[in-house]
Amino acid sequence: MVGRPEVPGWYIIRMDFRGKRILAPLAGVTDTTFRRLCRENGADIVVTEMVSARGLLRDPVRSGRYLAYEEAERPVGAQLFGADPGEIAEAATEVARRGFDFVDINMGCPVRKVTGGGSGAAILANPRLAGEIARAVVRAAGIPVTAKIRSGFGTEKETYLAVTEELFAAGIAAVTLHPRHRGQMFAGTADWTQIAALKRAFPKGTIIGNGDVRAPEDAARMLAETGCDSVMIGRAAMGNPWIFGPFPAAEARRALILRHGEEMFLRHGEHGIKEMRKHLVWYSRGIQGAAAFRSELPKVTDPDSFRAVVGRFF
Structure with a gap:
């Protein structure tokens, strides 16, 4: 039966991800300037654009440009993507060294450039690999680790429940679900019933809902309908950093x-x-x-x- 295993004793959660309005990582959008504007307008937590773990290790100066942040953004996390547990773990160590509050593992990006290398949403086809990656990162980072996933890699088999079980067993602090499978990209409608199903399966785990939150009332409705612990807002924040709070004059x-x-x-x-x-x-x-x-x-x-x-x- 799917359920949240006990968090290993060697892992200490030092950050509460419940009851938060979170700015999603958006490539080419969520740089340090935009993140700070969102924090000032009601976002509780922000995350960097996704950064290649391999790229950060090979060229820390070039990839490190995406990891620039200011103290006013805190709490701020860095999102990494990759398919090799050792590489992502080593990159997570670098993220921690740079002073980030947490590291997020991208297991949901549907773009072919990412999935073609086995990263992003491609990991969802192999729940055991998802667990290996998470376990390596949690042990190496020394700061809280989260993961962002989709429903699954293909249309035939939704793997989000099995993947989440592996992630929580590895000591992940929170899981964000965007309830579309990889083939949907951003088309169609996000299936919020999957967020509700995930929360029912892991009642003690922190589940963050994401997808089709276009206004503050959508966030409130997602919380009410799914029982998730927090809401992450992505594309709707583009050109609207006020989505996290009152709309100004x-x-x-x-x-x-x-x-x-x-x-x-x-x-x-x-x-x-x-x-x-x-x-x-x-x-x-x-x-x-x-x-x-x-x-x-x-x-x-x-x-x-x-x-x-x-x-x-x-």
């Missing part, structure tokens, strides 16, 4: 957008301003005149042009 939104661009410029120069173009697309969603506004964005190349378009539109 227009002037406050404009001030935050301007600050976002200014801090990106200070950190990355004009490249940071160009990176802001995608954020401006997201910030403008649902606002009248957004299509015309987006047509102006290729001309946004420096702080002056950034402030000008933001001032006119927002």
Whole structure:
């Protein structure tokens, strides 16, 4: 019978993941600037973009750019992906050395570039490997370890229950379930009944729900319908760092957008301003005149042009 095994005595949980609003790791989005904005607007926990364990070990300077963070973000976790238990364990040691509060293992990314190497959602096809990876990371890290999973790798067999059993047996502090299988990518509807089933199977384990939370009321509904302990919000936070708390007035939104661009410029120069173009697309969603506004964005190349378009539109 599936159920949460006892946590090994050598593992000490030093962080409570229950009752939290968590910013999901999003490649190309959740850098240190955006994470801090989300923390200031109600996110309780934030996580870095996913980082290749192998890449971090081979080129810690280059991969380490994704691990930049500021004290104001705490508690902040670093997400790693890989398929080799030893590599991920060694990379987790480096994450702990850099002062992160916890490490998250990516076992859910559906992108072929990741799964083709046996990482991400591909791990779900082998629950025993998931346990081996988790066990190695927990023993090496010395800080809490979490994992983010999907329902399964293929459409025929959902493995999330078996994978979670292996993860909790290894000493994982919390499991996040995005209830879509790998083949769905982000299409269709997230099956929240699977989150509820996971919580019923592991009533003493910390289960974090993720998927199709597009507004604060969705988060409340997920908690009520599934019994999960916390909610993780991903794509809905893009252009909406206020999703974790009260939605501000227009002037406050404009001030935050301007600050976002200014801090990106200070950190990355004009490249940071160009990176802001995608954020401006997201910030403008649902606002009248957004299509015309987006047509102006290729001309946004420096702080002056950034402030000008933001001032006119927002």
